[in-house]
Amino acid sequence: MNNIINRRDFLKLSGVGLAGLGALALNPRRAFDYSYFSIPKKLPVFPASEIIGRVVDPDIDIRSQPTNDPNLNTSIGKLGADTLVEWNREVLGNVIGGLNNQRYVETPQGYVYASVVQPTRNLPNTPITEMPAGQAGFWAEVTVPYVDLAHEGVVASPWMQDHIVYNFPPRLYYGQTVWIDQVRTANGFPEYRWNEGVPHGYGYGAYGEFFWGDGAAFKILTDEDVLPISPDIDPNDKRIQANLDTQTLSCFEGNTEVYFCRISSGLKGIFDPVTGLASNELATPVGNLLTHWKIISLNMTAGTFQSGYSTPAVPWSTMISGEGIAIHGAFWHNAFGEKRSHGCINVTPEDAKWIFRWTTPYVSLAQSEMRVSLPDHGTIVVTTEINL
Numbered sequence: 265m266n267n268i269i270n271r272r273d274f275l276k277l278s279g280v281g282l283a284g285l286g287a288l289a290l291n292p293r294r295a296f297d298y299s300y301f302s303i304p305k306k307l308p309v310f311p312a313s314e315i316i317g318r319v320v321d322p323d324i325d326i327r328s329q330p331t332n333d334p335n336l337n338t339s340i341g342k343l344g345a346d347t348l349v350e351w352n353r354e355v356l357g358n359v360i361g362g363l364n365n366q367r368y369v370e371t372p373q374g375y376v377y378a379s380v381v382q383p384t385r386n387l388p389n390t391p392i393t394e395m396p397a398g399q400a401g402f403w404a405e406v407t408v409p410y411v412d413l414a415h416e417g418v419v420a421s422p423w424m425q426d427h428i429v430y431n432f433p434p435r436l437y438y439g440q441t442v443w444i445d446q447v448r449t450a451n452g453f454p455e456y457r458w459n460e461g462v463p464h465g466y467g468y469g470a471y472g473e474f475f476w477g478d479g480a481a482f483k484i485l486t487d488e489d490v491l492p493i494s495p496d497i498d499p500n501d502k503r504i505q506a507n508l509d510t511q512t513l514s515c516f517e518g519n520t521e522v523y524f525c526r527i528s529s530g531l532k533g534i535f536d537p538v539t540g541l542a543s544n545e546l547a548t549p550v551g552n553l554l555t556h557w558k559i560i561s562l563n564m565t566a567g568t569f570q571s572g573y574s575t576p577a578v579p580w581s582t583m584i585s586g587e588g589i590a591i592h593g594a595f596w597h598n599a600f601g602e603k604r605s606h607g608c609i610n611v612t613p614e615d616a617k618w619i620f621r622w623t624t625p626y627v628s629l630a631q632s633e634m635r636v637s638l639p640d641h642g643t644i645v646v647t648t649e650i651n652l
Contacts, residue, residue, distance in 0.1 A: 298428060301413075301414065301415045301427070301428065301433070301434065302414050302415055302416065303414055304414045304451040304453075304455055304476055304478075305412040305413075305414065305478065306453055306478050306480075307388065307408060307411060307478045307480055307481055308412075310348060310386040310408065310409055311348050311349070311350050311386075312350075313350040313351060313352075314351075314385070315351035315383050315384070315385060316348050316349070316350065316351060316383075316384045316385065316386055316409050317348065317349040317350070317351040317369050317371065317376065317381040317382065317383060317384070318346060318347075318348055318381065318382045318384050318409050318410065318437070318438070319343045319344065319345060319346065319347040319348075319349065319376065319380060319381055320345065320346075320380050320381065320382050320596055320597055320598070321345060321380045321597075322344055322345040323342055323343075323344070324342065324343045324344075324347075324376060324377070324380050325338075325339040325341075325342060325343075325376075325377070326339070326340055326341045326342070326343055326371070326373055326374040326375065326376055327339055327340060327368075327374050327375045327376070328340050328374055328375070329357075329375065330355050330356070330357030330358070330368035330370070330375040331357050331358040331359070331360070332358075332359055332360055332361065332377070333358060333360055334360070338375075340374055341373075341374070343376065345432075346410060346435070348409055349369070349371040349373070349376060349381070350371050350372055351369055351371065351381070351383060352369075352370040352371060352372065353369075353370050354367050354368070354369055354370070354378055355367070355368050355369075355370050355375070356368075357375065357377075359377065363379070363602060364511070364601050364602055365377075365378060365379050365599060365600075365601050365602055367379075369381045378598055379597060379598055379599035379602065380597065380598065380599075381598055382437070382438065382595055382596075382597070382598050383598065384408070384409040384410075384437075384438035384439075385407065385408075385409075385438065386408050386409060387407040387408065387483070388407070388408055388480040388481070389407060389479070389480055389481070389482060389483050389484075390480070391447075391454035391456070391478075391479025391480050391482070392447060392454065392479070392484070393447065393449050393454050394447055395446065395447050400445065401443055401444055401445035401446075401459065402443075402444050402484050402485070403441060403442070403443060403444070403484075403485040403560055403561075403629060403632070404441070404442055404443075404444050404456065404482035404483060404484050404485060405439070405440070405441050405482065405483045405485055405489075405579075406436045406437060406438055406439060406440045406441075406442075406481055406482060406483075407438065407481065407482070407483045408438060408480075408481045409437070409438055410435045410436065410437050410438065411435060411436050411477045411478055411481035411482075412433050412434075412435055412477070412478075413433070413434040413435060413436060413458070413475040413476065413477050414455075414475065414476040414477070415434060415473065415474070415475055416457070416473075416474040416475065416476060417473060417474050418473070419473070420471035420472060420473055421460075421471035421473055421563075421565070421574060421576065422565060422574035423565070423574040423575065423576055424471075424473060426574070434475065436458070436475075436477060436481070436577060437595045437596075438595060438613070439579055439593055439595045439612070439613025439614070440561075440577040440578075440579055440593075440595060440613070441485070441560055441561040441577060441579040441580065442458040442459075442460070442482075442561060442577050443458065443459050443460075443561065444456040444457060444458060444459070444482065444484075445457055445459040446459075447479065448476070453478060453479070453480075454478075454479035454480070455476045455477060455478060455479055456476070456477055456479045456482055457474055457475070457476050458474065458475045458476075458477060458577075459474060460472065460473045460474065460475065460563065460576050460577070461473065461474075470563040470576070471563070471565075485629060486629070487628065487629050489629070490560075490620075490621060490627065490628060490629050491621065492621055492622070492626040493618065493621045493622040494517060494522070494622060495626065497517050499624045499642075499643065501517055501518050502515070502516070502517055502622070502623065502624070502643045502644075503515075503516045503643065503644050503645075503646065504516075504555075504591075504619070504623070504643060504644070504645040504646065505646050505648070506527065506529070506548075506609060506645060506646070506647045506648070507648055507649075508529050508548060508550065508603075508647055508648065508649035509648075509649055509650055509651055511526060511527050511528065511529060511600070511601045511602065511603065512524065512525070512526055512527065513525050513526075513527045513591075513609065513611065513615075513619075515619065515622060522622075523618060523619070523622065525600070525611050525612070525615040526600035526601045526611075527600055527601075527609050527610060527611055528594065528597070528599055528600050528601070528602055528603060528604045528605050528609070528610035528611075529547075529548040529603050529605060529608075529609050529610075529647075530546045530547040530548035530603060530605050530606060530607040530608065531546040531547065531603050531604060531605065531606070532546070532547045532603060546605070546606050546607050547607065548589065548605070548607055548608070548609060548647060549585045549589060549607075549647060550647050550648065550649050551646075551647060552644060552645075552646055553584040553585050553589075553644075553645040553646075553647060554584065554641045554642055554643070554644060554645065555582050555583065555584055555591075555623045555624065555625075555641075555642035555643045555645060556583055556584075556635065556636050556637070556641060556642055557582075557583035557587075557633070557634070557635045557636075558581065558582050558583065558620060558623070558625065558627050558633060558634050558642075559581050559583075559627075559632065559633035560579070560580065560581075560620075560627070560629075560632050560633065561577050561578065561579055561580075561581075562577075562578045562581045562590075562592070563575070563576045563577070563578070564576075564578045575596070578592050578593065578594075579592065579593040579595075579613050579616060579617070580592060580593050580613065580616035580617045580619070580620040581593075581616075581620075582616070582619055582620055582623055584609070584645045588607065588608075589607050589608055589609075590608050590609070591608070591609045591611060591616060591619055591645075592608055592609075592610065592611070592616050593610075593611060593612060593613035593614075593615070593616035593617070594610035594611065594612070594613075594616075595613055597610070598612075600612065622643075623642055623643040624636075624642040624643050625642050
């Protein structure tokens, strides 16, 4: 079971088996009517369970038992990318293949490997019908499993280009944060326009595209949503400890651990086709790092020796090294406890938001981002690894 897949691989592999997408599940060679991507779409009816699992990779096995042991032949079907399943509970299984994560999600139909199922909720909102007076826009957070988008304007990003080539609908997913700059009701229901560019794309990988989505999908963020956590604690007494061997992260106030979560840090020992050697280019830096740049939402588009990726609206990014190594929310996998990133420390969107609010510099909703430079600095992040 492959737990290493980037966003572009996801799109290239998602042309078949997409439950509920009907005519969109086409061969990418077939001519496609781009106008479909400009049609407004209301939220679908989501499964009626407290937690809804979203399958994040294509062609995933659903099993009769929580194991992928080839001797037991447990596969009873396949699930396509963005298939939604009722999440009954997590169970400990038996995963063959050298992976740390042994968890499966139990559904009414069978068991799905937990690393490829994002836990989401269906928390629709009462949308506003016009922009708040005097405001140029507002930040919003997706609180439903996904929302289909209607593209407006010029196609510019690799992300959108791939969606068109592979006939996969552009969507925002549970936990993503976006800047909304317009509201309309022309199509019979309130829609918000996501401005994936200036002024709140900041030019950091953003392509300046526009998308419309059902307003019910978006929770409008308030100042309370980003209030600092434990601001009365001396910032110098706050410390993050990230153990890259155990893939865990702890937040300390003095000697007291106040927060804990599992992570996915950078990959190590990846084969480099140029040198023919195993490379650690994607590994997370080890040592004493600092939180020096924080931004509510960030487009992460880049390339490496191995592969490129293009992912807009990465939520709650807290930079800890240079301009590209961050603690941030990851909605495209649930493989926390496994190394799989391009150097960043992946956590759930909920964990990323907590860390964003707890670390310094503190960032208000109006500011949206904040940088500090030496000798000033933010929270110390100590990353350790014995198996270098």
